[in-house]
Amino acid sequence: MSAPPLLSIQGIDARHGLLQAVRKVSLDVGEGETVALVGANGAGKTTLLRTIAGAHRPYGGRILFEGRDITHMPAYRRTRMGIALVPEGRRLFPQLTVEENLLVAGAARRSGSWGVDEVLDAFPLLRPLRGKRAASLSGGEQQATAIGRALMTNPRLLLLDEMSLGLAPVAVEGLYRSLTMLIESGTTILLVEQDLSRALGVASRVVCMLEGRLVLQGAAGELSREQVTDAYFGLRAAS
Amino acid sequence: MSDHALAATPPRLHVERWNPLSAAFTGALVVTVGVLAFAPELFSQGTLDNLIQLYFLVMLAIMWNALAGYGGLVSVGQQAFIGIGAYAVVYLSVQHSLNPYLAMLLAALIGGAISIPIAAIVLWLRGGAFAIGMWVVAEVVAILVSLDASLGGGTGTSAVLAFNLRYTPEQRLRNTYWFALAAAAALLVVLFLLLRSRLGASLQAIRDDEEAAASVGVRVLLGKGVLFVLAGAGCAAAGAVIVAWQLSILPLGPDSIFGINWSADMIFMVLVGGLGTFEGPIIGAVILYLLDTYLSSRMGIWYLVMLGGVAIGVALFFPRGIWGTIQERLSVRLLPVGYRLRERSGG
Amino acid sequence: MSWVDAVVHGILLGGVYALLATGLSLMFGVMRIINLAHGSLALVGAYMTFLVVEHAGGSTYVAMLPVLAGALVVGYALQRTVLERSLRGGELVPLLTTFGLLIVIANLLQKFFSPDVRGLASGGIGTANWSVGGGLTIAWFDVLVLVIAVGVLTGLHLLLRRTQLGRELRATAADADTAELLGVNSRAVYARATAIAVATAALAGVFFAMRSNFDPTTGPTQLIYAFEAVVIGGVGSLWGTLVGGIVLGVAQTVGAQIDVQYFALAGHVVFLAVLTCRAMLQAGGLRVLGRLAA
Numbered sequence: 001m002s003a004p005p006l007l008s009i010q011g012i013d014a015r016h017g018l019l020q021a022v023r024k025v026s027l028d029v030g031e032g033e034t035v036a037l038v039g040a041n042g043a044g045k046t047t048l049l050r051t052i053a054g055a056h057r058p059y060g061g062r063i064l065f066e067g068r069d070i071t072h073m074p075a076y077r078r079t080r081m082g083i084a085l086v087p088e089g090r091r092l093f094p095q096l097t098v099e100e101n102l103l104v105a106g107a108a109r110r111s112g113s114w115g116v117d118e119v120l121d122a123f124p125l126l127r128p129l130r131g132k133r134a135a136s137l138s139g140g141e142q143q144a145t146a147i148g149r150a151l152m153t154n155p156r157l158l159l160l161d162e163m164s165l166g167l168a169p170v171a172v173e174g175l176y177r178s179l180t181m182l183i184e185s186g187t188t189i190l191l192v193e194q195d196l197s198r199a200l201g202v203a204s205r206v207v208c209m210l211e212g213r214l215v216l217q218g219a220a221g222e223l224s225r226e227q228v229t230d231a232y233f234g235l236r237a238a239s
Numbered sequence: 240m241s242d243h244a245l246a247a248t249p250p251r252l253h254v255e256r257w258n259p260l261s262a263a264f265t266g267a268l269v270v271t272v273g274v275l276a277f278a279p280e281l282f283s284q285g286t287l288d289n290l291i292q293l294y295f296l297v298m299l300a301i302m303w304n305a306l307a308g309y310g311g312l313v314s315v316g317q318q319a320f321i322g323i324g325a326y327a328v329v330y331l332s333v334q335h336s337l338n339p340y341l342a343m344l345l346a347a348l349i350g351g352a353i354s355i356p357i358a359a360i361v362l363w364l365r366g367g368a369f370a371i372g373m374w375v376v377a378e379v380v381a382i383l384v385s386l387d388a389s390l391g392g393g394t395g396t397s398a399v400l401a402f403n404l405r406y407t408p409e410q411r412l413r414n415t416y417w418f419a420l421a422a423a424a425a426l427l428v429v430l431f432l433l434l435r436s437r438l439g440a441s442l443q444a445i446r447d448d449e450e451a452a453a454s455v456g457v458r459v460l461l462g463k464g465v466l467f468v469l470a471g472a473g474c475a476a477a478g479a480v481i482v483a484w485q486l487s488i489l490p491l492g493p494d495s496i497f498g499i500n501w502s503a504d505m506i507f508m509v510l511v512g513g514l515g516t517f518e519g520p521i522i523g524a525v526i527l528y529l530l531d532t533y534l535s536s537r538m539g540i541w542y543l544v545m546l547g548g549v550a551i552g553v554a555l556f557f558p559r560g561i562w563g564t565i566q567e568r569l570s571v572r573l574l575p576v577g578y579r580l581r582e583r584s585g586g
Numbered sequence: 587m588s589w590v591d592a593v594v595h596g597i598l599l600g601g602v603y604a605l606l607a608t609g610l611s612l613m614f615g616v617m618r619i620i621n622l623a624h625g626s627l628a629l630v631g632a633y634m635t636f637l638v639v640e641h642a643g644g645s646t647y648v649a650m651l652p653v654l655a656g657a658l659v660v661g662y663a664l665q666r667t668v669l670e671r672s673l674r675g676g677e678l679v680p681l682l683t684t685f686g687l688l689i690v691i692a693n694l695l696q697k698f699f700s701p702d703v704r705g706l707a708s709g710g711i712g713t714a715n716w717s718v719g720g721g722l723t724i725a726w727f728d729v730l731v732l733v734i735a736v737g738v739l740t741g742l743h744l745l746l747r748r749t750q751l752g753r754e755l756r757a758t759a760a761d762a763d764t765a766e767l768l769g770v771n772s773r774a775v776y777a778r779a780t781a782i783a784v785a786t787a788a789l790a791g792v793f794f795a796m797r798s799n800f801d802p803t804t805g806p807t808q809l810i811y812a813f814e815a816v817v818i819g820g821v822g823s824l825w826g827t828l829v830g831g832i833v834l835g836v837a838q839t840v841g842a843q844i845d846v847q848y849f850a851l852a853g854h855v856v857f858l859a860v861l862t863c864r865a866m867l868q869a870g871g872l873r874v875l876g877r878l879a880a
Contacts, residue, residue, distance in 0.1 A: 053767055079769035091764040093757045104757045106750050108769030153769055313681050315622070360858055363865030366677050367620030368821075371813045372861060378810065379854045386847055499806060503689050506682060540697040547689035554682040555671050 004067055006031045006188050007052065007083075007157055013060035014044070014051050021047040023212040024061070029157070034189045036203035036220070038196060038232060043209040045192040046088050049159050052190070053085035054078040065157070079108045082156035086163065088192075090146040094135035098126055098145050101134050105152035112154025119148035122178050140171025147175070151182075158182070160191040164198065176202060196228060210234045272424050279413045287416045288484075293528045294419035295480040296508065300520035300527075301426055302473035303505035308515035309434070309442045310466040313366070315502045316373025319357075319380045320350045320471045322497040324478025325488050326384055332401035334389070339401040340418055343479035347422070350475020351468050358467045362460060374499070381497035385490040395489035398482050415483040422476045429469065434517070438462060446515070500543075507546050510553045513560030522562050589843060591722055596839035598724065600815075600832030601732030602797060606790035606808060607815040608738055609783030611827045614816070616759045616779045619669060619680045623687035624787055625809025629802070630691060631657055631788025632795035633699055636706060646706045650792045654785050661784025665777040688806065695802040708796035731793050735831070738786055739824055745782075746824075755779055807850075814857040 005028035014022035021044040029035050037045050050056035052063060054075030063071045070078055092101050102116050120127050123144040129137060134145060143163060150158060163179075164172040172195075179202060183189060193199035200206060200220055208216040208231040216223070216231035229235075279287060299317070306312045324346040331342035361372045385393045402411045433439055442462050444452035453459050478496065482488055488496040508527045513519025535542045553560065559567060610624045621627075631653055638649035668687070672680040714726040746752035754775050757765040762772045794800065794808065811834060819830025834853050841852020 055763060055767060074771075075763075075766040076769050076771045079767060085767050087764060087767065091761055093760045093764070095760060096753065096756060100753055100756075103750070104753050104765065104770065105768045107754055107765070107771070110769075149768065307678070311678070313678050315681075315685060360862050363868070364861065367614075367622075367681055368817065368861070370622075370681050371620070371810065372858070375810060375814070375854050375857060379851060379858070382847075382851045382854070386851075493803065503685070506685060510682065540693055543693040544690050544697070547686045547693065551668065551683045551686035551690070554675070554679050554686065555668065558675055558679065 003031065005029055006033075006066060007190070008064040009048075009052065009061070010064070011061040012048070012051060012058045012063065014047050014056060014058040016044075016047050021212055022051065022058070025209070025212070025214050026061075027207060027214065027217075029188060029190055031156075031188055032186050033205055034183050034191070034203045035205045035207060036199035037190060037192045037207050037209065038194075038199055038228065039209035040232060042211075044212040045209055046161055048209070049085060049161050049190070049192055050087075053083055053159055055085065055087075076107070079153055079155075080110065082110065082154070083159065084108075084150035084153045084155035084157070085159040086146050086150045086161060088161040088165065090142045092134035092137075092142055092145055092149075095133060097131050097133055098137070098141075099130045101145055102149050102152050105149050108153035110154040114151045114154050116152070119151055122151070122181065123148055123174075125174065138171075139167050140174065143167060143171070143175060144178075147178070155187070157188045157190065160189065160193075162192055162194060164193065164195055172198070196225075196232070200225070200228070208232055272420070275420055276417070278420075279416060284409065284412055287412050289528075289532065291412075291416055291419045291480065291484050292531075293524065294416075294423045295477045295484070296504070296524040296528050297423050297521055298419075298426055298473055298477040298480070299501065299505050300508035300512065300524040301423075301430060302470040302477070303502075304509045304512075304514065304516075304520040305430055305466050305473075306470045307509065308519075309439075309446060310463050311446055312463060312467070313370045314373040314470075315370045315499070315506075316375070316377035317470060317474045317505060318497050318499065318501040319373070319377035320354065320474035321478035321481065321501055322377075322380060322384065322488075322490065322495075323353055324350045324475030325482035325496045326390055326396070326478075326490075327475065328479045328482050329396050329398050329401070329488070330390065332398060333396075336401075338405070339398065339483065340414060342401070343418060343476070343483060346479040347472045347476035350478070351472030354468045354471025357471070358464050362463055362467060374502075377497055377499075381490050381495060384497070391490075393491055395487060397487035399486050402483070402486070411483070415480065418483070419480045422480060426473050426476070431517070433465070433469070438465060442466070503543075503546065503550075507550045509560070510550055511560055513562030513564070513566070514558070516560070516562045516566055519560050519562035523560065526561075588721065589840070592839045592843040593836055594722060594724060595728070596836030597832050598728035598732055598835070599839060600828070600835030601728065601735040602790070602794055602831070603811055603815040603834050604828040604831030605731065605735040605738060605793065606787065607812040607819075607827045607831055608735070608742065608824070609786040609790070610809075610812050611816045611821070611824060612742065612779060612786070613783045615822045615824070616755055617669075617673065617776055618677075619673065620684070620813070621669075621783070622681065622684040622809060623691060623805075624684075624783075625807070625812060626688050626691040626695075626805035627657075627660075627784050628787040628791030628794065628808060629695065629800060629805040631791035632706065632800055633695060634788070635792045635795070636699075636704060639706070645709055646792065646796060647709065650789070653792065654788055657785040657788035658781040661781035662777045664784065665780035666773065669780060670773060670776065688809070692802060692805055695805075699802060701801055701803075703799045703801045704795070705799045706792065706795040727797065731797065734789075734793065735828065738789070739828055742782070742824055751775075751778060811853065814853060818857060818860050 007029040009025060009027045012022055012025045013020070025048060037048070039045050047056055051058050054073060058071065061071070062069060065078070065081060065083060070081070093104065096104070099116060102119055120130070125141060126144055126148065129141060134142065137145065147160070147163070163175055176198060183202065191199070203220045206218060206220050206223055206228060207214060208228060210231065215234070216228065278290060303314070303317060306314050327346035327349045328339060328342045331337045331345055332339040337345070357376055361369055361376065364372050384390055390396055406414065434442070441452065441458070445459050445462050481496070490497060504527060508523030509520050510523070511526055512521065512523025530546070538545060557564060606625070606628055610621060613619050613621050634653045634656065635646060635650045638653060639646060642649065668683055669680060672683045708727055716724045716726055718724055746756060754765065754770045758770055758772045758775045766772055815830040815834045816827055817830065818833050819826030819828065833856065837856040838849050838853040841848040
């Protein structure tokens with residue numbers, strides 16, 4: 001390992017209500033990597049992502065970003081440092097237009113190559129919807145807007161939570177095409193994905209969680225499909 | 240051994256409402272009320288006068304807590320009912336020559352009755368809208384009363400005639416004392432029974448999560464309605480005691496019987512004592528009474544500033560109030576309004 | 587005064603209410619806080635301006651400038667200290683703390699300024715009248731207040747629609763957690779909203795004081811009117827506040843036309859009526875009405 005990882009999660013414990021959602025999870029993400037975080041529902045993936053983004057407070061462990069300890073940093077400061085989360089369920093601002101949703105990200109005060117025009121180039125389906133209220137968009141359009149909105153913060157690390165959830169296959173296709181472009185441009189991505197084949201297709205590394213723990217890690221090319229599905233369902237202990 | 244336990248029949252549970260501590264405390268409370276009934280024999284006129292003040296403060300505190308602590312209804316307009324109760328006493332006893340104590344009893348009922356149409360208007364409201372809506376209701380009642388010449392108009396009225404024709408000042412004091420004690424005790428008993436009833440359980444549910452409660456069939460409006468009517472009657476009873484105690488009342492101005500300072504007092508007592516607890520308001524009333532008696536004259540205008548400041552501080556830093564904090568730390572319940580699940584011992 | 591007179595003056599009075607209600611509406615729209623101390627803060631603005639005029643002389647219009655600046659600071663501080671914490675406690679706590687604030691302010695004012703009634707000089711425009719004809723006379727000052735109210739509302743509208751702060755305000759109001767994920771410091775955003783709200787309150791207080799007399803007990807009454815204006819116009823709608831203010835003003839002046847003592851009462855009755863109808867409709871009242879009619 002030459003350069004220090006962009007993101008380093010060390011022994012994170014997190015609760016979701018009264019349940020232990022994340023148990024002593026440690027994970028490193030290097031610059032430019034695309035890491036797929038897979039696992040069944042309730043495995044703790046969303047909680048982990050939210051903890052990284054600062055929307056959730058862990059009660060144990062550390063998070064380092066660019067070498068700095070951000071464990072207790074509030075969410076908005078993490079975004080200004082370069083961590084952007086596209087939350088599960090998109091969570092657009094319903095009464096704001098697509099363009100206004102994108103522009104809110106100006107709060108992150110980060111300069112970079114992403115602006116409204118660049119987002120519309122990446123997601124052409126949004127072009128005619130620029131002035132439309134977010135509440136009136138379809139699922140796929142909302143997801144595109146949500147990703148675009150996160151991109152507007154010019155992130156160094158992009159966290160995607162269940163991007164394809166509830167979307168038609170055609171919409172998912174489009175999103176993954178854009179995602180591939182992002183990966184090629186060098187953005188570091190950590191994505192949570194239920195669709196195993198898509199995840200394996202796009203990621204450089206795969207991490208599997210089960211009941212709050214990391215049970216399998218490896219380069220996407222080296223792991224077989226069976227290994228991943230076994231870990232997913234907890235059928236065999238990871239080596 | 241543990242395997243056997245798994246195979247055994249499930250434990251038989253019974254609901255326990257009283258425990259030794261609560262039984263002892265309730266007994267002590269009943270005895271105290273009994274002793275207090277003899278106060279006119281034991282204490283001076285000045286003490287009786289003070290105790291009457293304490294009793295109506297207790298009544299107001301209990302009622303405001305019933306609304307806000309158990310019903311989630313923050314009302315900044317209960318003074319409407321205080322004034323209604325006071326004016327009802329004057330109206331019935333001065334203009335219709337009823338015995339003033341009978342008038343006081345009726346005044347409480349009138350307060351409860353008037354609260355029903357008011358409930359029809361305001362109970363649809365939530366949160367701050369309900370708070371200010373009630374305040375407007377109080378203003379409306381105050382204005383209507385001040386416009387009524389037969390009730391004394393803007394210059395107010397007095398119950399002097401009703402009492403002085405029948406009782407000496409000493410007798411008025413004694414009788415008012417007993418009425419106040421009885422009224423405060425009665426409100427406590429009614430509230431106690433209410434909380435132990437099915438309605439009490441549904442109120443807890445409403446307080447925790449109104450929508451969830453409604454979805455399992457809890458009649459939310461009914462629960463709130465009962466509390467609102469009770470508070471209307473209770474505050475009217477307090478108003479009746481107040482007019483029996485101070486004799487003259489005004490509808491407008493800073494000393495108005497419909498004044499916002501009554502709400503300030505109620506909020507202070509309940510916040511400091513413990514919102515949502517049964518015992519808290521009583522403690523809060525005692526504290527306010529002591530502060531009023533000993534600090535008010537010494538501090539002048541700063542007194543009210545201090546009260547307001549304490550209320551803010553308590554709301555921010557000690558939201559549970561004195562009794563709420565004690566209850567939480569010690570898991571103590573002196574009055575048995577809750578439930579305990581216990582395993583039945585033996586086979 | 588004729589009926590037409592009453593209505594026209596009611597509309598102009600509505601300008602005062604709208605100006606006062608704007609801050610209340612803003613705070614509720616962004617933070618769901620009903621600031622019961624809003625009227626009291628407006629009154630503080632009037633008293634502070636009075637102090638500036640008394641010690642530095644000059645016209646009220648100049649004196650109010652430092653007061654407005656101070657109000658921005660006070661509002662910001664108020665949010666960061668008391669209100670921010672109150673929000674964490676749940677829906678009821680802001681009501682309790684702002685009520686406590688109302689009591690504190692009212693009594694502090696009474697302590698430092700006697701219960702005497704005062705007024706603020708409104709300058710030349712204060713006495714200028716416009717004879718419209720048909721026996722109708724309008725005070726230019728009242729028109730000025732209405733114009734300012736419209737101006738403030740327009741300014742706020744533009745702020746919310748066109749500026750980054752406005753977008754952040756709207757986003758935070760809709761979903762504070764997600765806004766934070768985009769880099770919005772929601773606490774600072776809320777504080778800016780409160781700063782603006784308190785500044786508009788101070789502005790409203792000064793103009794109110796120029797229009798009529800005031801004393802330390804005026805705050806709560808004005809709060810009630812401001813709240814009524816917000817509710818009548820529709821909570822959460824800025825322009826609705828203007829409509830609400832005008833409806834209230836007209837109700838009051840028409841009521842006073844019937845009998846001087848009905849001034850406030852008329853407003854209250856209209857308020858309660860609007861409240862009832864709206865709440866009933868929201869609760870599915872159409873069903874209830876159907877059942878009642880059956």
